Amino acid sequence: MQEYEIILFYKYVHIADTQALLEHQREICTRLELKGRTIIATEGINATLEGTKEHIAAYLADYLSDPRFADTHIKRSVGTGDAFPKLSIKVRQEIVSLHLGTCDVDPNQTTGIHLKPEELHEWIHSGKEFYIVDMRNAYEHKVGQFEGSICPPMDNFRDLPKFIKSIEHLKDKVVLTVCTGGVRCEKASGYLITQGFKNVYQLDGGIVSYMEKYPNEDFKGKLYVFDQRVMMGFYTDDPKHQVIGRCEGCDGACEKFVNCVNDNCHRHFIFCDSCVNAKGKPVCPHGCTMTRRSKSVKNSFWKKITSFFSK
Ligand SMILES: [Zn+2]
Numbered sequence: 001m002q003e004y005e006i007i008l009f010y011k012y013v014h015i016a017d018t019q020a021l022l023e024h025q026r027e028i029c030t031r032l033e034l035k036g037r038t039i040i041a042t043e044g045i046n047a048t049l050e051g052t053k054e055h056i057a058a059y060l061a062d063y064l065s066d067p068r069f070a071d072t073h074i075k076r077s078v079g080t081g082d083a084f085p086k087l088s089i090k091v092r093q094e095i096v097s098l099h100l101g102t103c104d105v106d107p108n109q110t111t112g113i114h115l116k117p118e119e120l121h122e123w124i125h126s127g128k129e130f131y132i133v134d135m136r137n138a139y140e141h142k143v144g145q146f147e148g149s150i151c152p153p154m155d156n157f158r159d160l161p162k163f164i165k166s167i168e169h170l171k172d173k174v175v176l177t178v179c180t181g182g183v184r185c186e187k188a189s190g191y192l193i194t195q196g197f198k199n200v201y202q203l204d205g206g207i208v209s210y211m212e213k214y215p216n217e218d219f220k221g222k223l224y225v226f227d228q229r230v231m232m233g234f235y236t237d238d239p240k241h242q243v244i245g246r247c248e249g250c251d252g253a254c255e256k257f258v259n260c261v262n263d264n265c266h267r268h269f270i271f272c273d274s275c276v277n278a279k280g281k282p283v284c285p286h287g288c289t290m291t292r293r294s295k296s297v298k299n300s301f302w303k304k305i306t307s308f309f310s311k
């Protein structure tokens with residue numbers, strides 16, 4: 001039986017000729033029958049790809065031989081062979097967008113100090129004073145989080161500037177930003193610096209890397225990934241695993257997400273099987289908040305992948 005592997009990586013590095021890189025990536029990914037999504041911009045590259053183990057190895061041999069990308073941190077997980085429906089490679093303005101307009105940040109110039117998972121582990125267990133700011137979406141924070149971390153009331157990364165106001169009192173404190181794989185923190189930590197925060201760190205390799213080293217320890221609950229089939233190499237059947245999510249219907253412990261079936265809504269929320277069955281289909285238990293179908297709801301699959309990328 002074929003064994004599949006999924007790789008995730010990003011690299012902030014100046015890319016002078018994005019079109020040439022796009023063509024090379026398209027050629028090699030097509031030849032190796034990889035699927036997934038790659039975004040290229042002058043500020044770097046961000047990708048998640050699936051293929052057979054052999055083909056992924058061949059791809060990485062090529063990718064890592066490029067001196068611009070040689071020190072990229074590659075995160076790996078077990079694939080299914082059908083994690084992605086197709087291959088998409090695009091050139092964009094940014095590899096992850098903060099929607100900050102004119103005050104956007106170039107992580108090649110301004111970014112927080114990278115803190116290794118081992119160092120964070122030491123910080124947590126030594127009782128050091130510092131504040132963890134979770135840069136993921138609120139729904140991701142609901143099922144898994146570092147204890148005591150500050151929950152951003154964000155449903156979208158573009159709410160960041162509003163959120164910053166609520167943590168202004170931390171400007172002179174040690175602040176550590178965390179996100180799923182690290183790519184968001186490269187910008188978010190840089191943004192905090194531009195907003196006057198003086199001691200800004202970011203978790204190197206993201207929560208994924210921390211969980212690989214210290215599964216079910218300081219990060220409680222489940223690490224949300226865009227696709228429930230793709231868990232990043234740590235398991236919820238570990239007896240130490242704690243469920244911290246709550247069903248929106250019955251408030252019972254639950255870490256299962258559903259999408260509201262209302263076409264005008266499609267909200268992503270935690271809902272247990274009994275509540276789903278009681279309603280027949282998953283639908284917001286307290287009424288849908290969205291009334292008009294927004295453009296962004298279309299292509300929700302790609303939307304989810306995009307949001308996964310921006311973690
Ligand atoms: Zn329930």
Ligand SMILES: [Zn+2]
Pocket residue numbers: 260261262265266267283284287288289
């Ligand atoms: Zn709804």
